[in-house]
Amino acid sequence: MPENCPVCGQHYEPEPGFYWGAMYISFGFSVPIVLLTGAVLYWLAGDPDTWVYVTCVAIIMLVLTPPSFRYARAVMLYAFGGVRFDPSYLKHK
Numbered sequence: 001m002p003e004n005c006p007v008c009g010q011h012y013e014p015e016p017g018f019y020w021g022a023m024y025i026s027f028g029f030s031v032p033i034v035l036l037t038g039a040v041l042y043w044l045a046g047d048p049d050t051w052v053y054v055t056c057v058a059i060i061m062l063v064l065t066p067p068s069f070r071y072a073r074a075v076m077l078y079a080f081g082g083v084r085f086d087p088s089y090l091k092h093k
């Protein structure tokens with residue numbers, strides 16, 4: 001992650017350790033994914049063995065970790081970093 005936005009120069013880290021809170025946001029993304037995966041497996045696969053649940057959830061979480069990591073940081077920055085997207089800024093450049 002660059003220190004500043006290459007387009008507008010916005011500094012991405014308001015304070016040291018700012019993104020620790022993104023762990024909780026990422027956790028908030030993960031819980032519904034795990035529950036939804038379990039529910040889908042239960043209904044579509046007819047309550048398979050435990051190893052099927054664990055394997056499917058592990059694979060899905062591994063695939064979704066990069067976007068979850070990035071979206072959690074973006075949500076953290078928007079929610080607590082005082083950053084707002086201003087589309088009109090791009091028109092002035």
Ligand SMILES: [Zn+2]
Nearest residue numbers: 005007008010
């Ligand atoms: Zn920017």
